[in-house]
Amino acid sequence: MSDKMKRNVQRLVSSNLAPLWGTVSRNWTIKLVCLLLAFAVWQGIRESTSYEVVVSDVPVAITAGAGLAVLDQSTDVVSIRFRGSRDDIRFLSRDQVALEMDISDRTDRLRQTVKFTPRYVKAPSRAHAVVFNPPEITVTIDREVERDLPVKVALEGMLPEGIQIEKVVCVPAVVRVHGAERRLLDLEQVHTVPVSLDGRYNSFKTHVNIAASGQPWESDPDRVSVELSLVERFVTRRVEKNLVRPLLASDDTRVVRIRPERVDVVLKGSPQRIEKLNVRDVYTYIDCTELTEPTDYEVPVRVDIPTGVQVEKIEPSVVQVTVKTM
Numbered sequence: 001m002s003d004k005m006k007r008n009v010q011r012l013v014s015s016n017l018a019p020l021w022g023t024v025s026r027n028w029t030i031k032l033v034c035l036l037l038a039f040a041v042w043q044g045i046r047e048s049t050s051y052e053v054v055v056s057d058v059p060v061a062i063t064a065g066a067g068l069a070v071l072d073q074s075t076d077v078v079s080i081r082f083r084g085s086r087d088d089i090r091f092l093s094r095d096q097v098a099l100e101m102d103i104s105d106r107t108d109r110l111r112q113t114v115k116f117t118p119r120y121v122k123a124p125s126r127a128h129a130v131v132f133n134p135p136e137i138t139v140t141i142d143r144e145v146e147r148d149l150p151v152k153v154a155l156e157g158m159l160p161e162g163i164q165i166e167k168v169v170c171v172p173a174v175v176r177v178h179g180a181e182r183r184l185l186d187l188e189q190v191h192t193v194p195v196s197l198d199g200r201y202n203s204f205k206t207h208v209n210i211a212a213s214g215q216p217w218e219s220d221p222d223r224v225s226v227e228l229s230l231v232e233r234f235v236t237r238r239v240e241k242n243l244v245r246p247l248l249a250s251d252d253t254r255v256v257r258i259r260p261e262r263v264d265v266v267l268k269g270s271p272q273r274i275e276k277l278n279v280r281d282v283y284t285y286i287d288c289t290e291l292t293e294p295t296d297y298e299v300p301v302r303v304d305i306p307t308g309v310q311v312e313k314i315e316p317s318v319v320q321v322t323v324k325t326m
Contacts, residue, residue, distance in 0.1 A: 050083065051083070051084060051085060051086050051088075051089050052081055052082065052083045052089070052130075053081070053082050053089040053092055053127075054079055054080070054081050054082075055079065055080050055082065055092055055093065055094055055097050056077075056079045056094065057077040057079070057094055058077055058078050058079070058080055058094060058097045058098065058099050059076065059077055059098060059099070060073065060075060060076055060077060060078055060099050060101070060137060061098065061099070061100045061101070062100075062101045062102075062103060062137075062139060063100070063101070063102045063103070063104060064103060064104060064139075064141050064144075065102075065103070065104030065105075066104070067143065067144055068104075068141050068142070068143065068144055069141070069142055069143070069144035069178070069179050069180040069181075069183075069216065069217070070139060070140070070141060070142075070180060070216055071140045071141060071142035071180035071182055071183060071216060072139070072140040072180075072216070073137055073138070073139050073140070074134075074137050074138040074139075075134060075137055076214055078099055078116060078132055078133065078134065078137075079132070079133040080097065080099070080121065080129050080131070080132055080133075081129070081130050081131035081132075081133075082123070082125070082127040082128065082129055082130070083127060083128050083130045084125065084126055084127030084128060085126075085127075088125045088126045088127040089125065089127045091125075092123065092125055092127060096123060096124055096125075097121065097122065097123045098121075098122045098123075099116065099120050099121055099122070100120060100122055101114065101120050101137075103139065103141075110140060110141050110142070111138070111139070111140045111141070112138070112139055112141075113136050113137070113138045113139075114136060114137055114138075114139060115135060115136045116132035116134075116135060116136060116137065118130075141180075142180035142181050142182055142183075143180070143181045144178060144179065144180065144181070145178065145179075145180075145181045145184055146176055146177065146178040147176070147177050147178075147184050147187070148174050148175070148176050148177075149174065149175060149177050149187060149188070149189055149190050150173060150174050150189045150190075151170045151172070151173060151174065151175055151189070151190055151191070151192060151210065151224055152189050152190070152191050152192070153168050153170055153191075153192050153195060153208075153226050153228075154191045154192050154193065154194045154195065154211065155194065155195055155197055156194035156195070156196055156197065157196045157197040157198035158197060158198065159197045159200060159230070160199065160200070160201055161269075161270035161272055161273060161308065162232050162233055162234055162269070162270035162273075163200065163201055163230050163231070163232055163233070164230070164231060164233045165228060165229070165230060166229040166230065166231045167228075167229040168226070168227070168228055168229075169226070169227045169228075169229075170192075170224055170225070170226050170227075171224060171225045171226075171227075172221070172224060175190060175210060175219045175220060175221060175222075175224070176219065176220045177190060177217050177218070177219050177220075178217060178218060178220070179215070179216050179217025179218065180216050180217070183216050183217060184217060187217070190210055190211070190212070190219060191210075191211045192208045192209065192210060192211060192224060192226065193208050193209050193210075193211050195208055195226060195228070200228075200230060201230070201232075202230060203227070203228060203229045203230045204227075204228055204230075205225065205226070205227040205228075206225075206226055207223055207224070207225050207226070208223065208224065208226055209222055209223050210222050210223065210224065233270070233271070234268045234269060234270065235268070235269070235270070235271050235274050236266055236267065236268050236274075236312055237266070237267050237274045237277065238264055238265070238266050238267075239264065239265045239266075239267065239279050239282050240264045241262040241263075241264065242262060242263055242264070242265055242279070242282055242284045243261060243262055243284065244258050244260075244261060244262065244263055244284045244285060244286060244301055244319060245283075245284070245285045245286075246258065246285065246286055246288045246321075247285050247286065247287045247288055247289060248288050248289065249289060252288075252289075253326050254288075254294070254323055254324065254325055254326065255323070255324045255325075255326065256288055256291075256321060256322070256323055256324075257321070257322040257324070258286065258319050258320070258321055259319060259320040259321075259322075260316070260319060263284055263301055263314055263315060263316060263317075263319070264314070264315040265282055265284060265303055265311065265313075265314055265315075266311075266312040266313040266314075266315070267282070267305060267309050267310065267311060267312060268309070268310045268311075268312040269308055269309040269310060270308065273306075273308045273309055274309070277306065277309060281305065281306050282303065282304075282305055283303065283304040283305075284301055284302070284303050284314075285301075285302055285303075285304070286299040286300070286301060286302065286319060286321060287299070287302065288321070288323065291321065291323050293323070294323050294324050294325050295322075295323065296320065296321070296322050296323075297320075297321040297322075297323065298318050298319070298320060298321070299318065299319060299321045300317060300318050301314050301316070301317055301318065301319055
């Protein structure tokens with residue numbers, strides 16, 4: 001480039017920048033203050049919206065479209081990191097957040113991997129979903145079919161001693177299940193959510209849901225009526241020739257004769273109690289504290305037994321007693 005051309009370029013640049021430099025240098029103090037204020041506002045907004053919280057185990061619901069069902073998915077839950085103001089994230093919880101994916105427009109492949117994005121997240125807050133763990137999900141799609149399957153009532157807990165189940169009635173006894181074909185082929189029955197037996201002494205009726213949560217199928221109806229008939233079950237045991245003892249005051253020196261000296265005691269209780277019963281814990285006696293005269297009496301036999309066991313019969317229940325003084 002010649003010297004003349006260089007001088008022309010420098011003159012052109014200086015002439016174009018001169019008005020711009022004049023504008024910038026004019027009232028520079030005010031402009032600097034405005035710049036600092038804008039930076040402070042930006043910094044305040046950034047700090048007020050930089051709070052984060054992680055909501056774990058958010059359920060993942062996937063819709064595959066008409067005639068199709070989800071056969072398998074690589075995860076049922078996802079952890080989501082939310083970012084927002086303090087008020088936006090303060091009350092976020094697992095019960096308020098859901099991740100719903102509709103892949104009905106992407107069913108050209110039976111197996112596909114989809115990345116989680118904020119557009120799938122449902123939350124009652126202005127907080128933004130920024131990180132997903134895992135970041136994606138692999139979904140396998142199958143043809144949707146229907147089957148009618150029997151319902152089995154799931155039970156949990158323990159009935160009190162002596163109580164047993166006589167009958168379980170479920171209405172309806174059969175529900176219609178629809179889901180992925182390969183899943184339903186191996187399904188023989190569906191279960192209810194567990195019904196607790198703890199502390200139940202009497203028959204009762206309740207309504208429970210079909211345990212379809214987390215399953216790749218749904219049932220219709222999803223709730224059934226369950227009636228349990230409970231009965232009290234006892235067994236008996238005969239304790240033979242148990243010695244009858246006289247009950248006297250500690251300073252009573254009278255002689256007491258009992259006829260017969262031994263009796264049979266029939267006890268009743270739950271199978272567990274009766275099985276654990278020790279015959280030495282069965283104490284038969286007669287109360288002689290009120291037999292004041294030295295003569296003959298007919299006295300009823302009494303029995304001390306462990307808690308939870310009842311006396312069904314005493315044979316004989318009355319004995320002959322002769323009281324003599326020394």
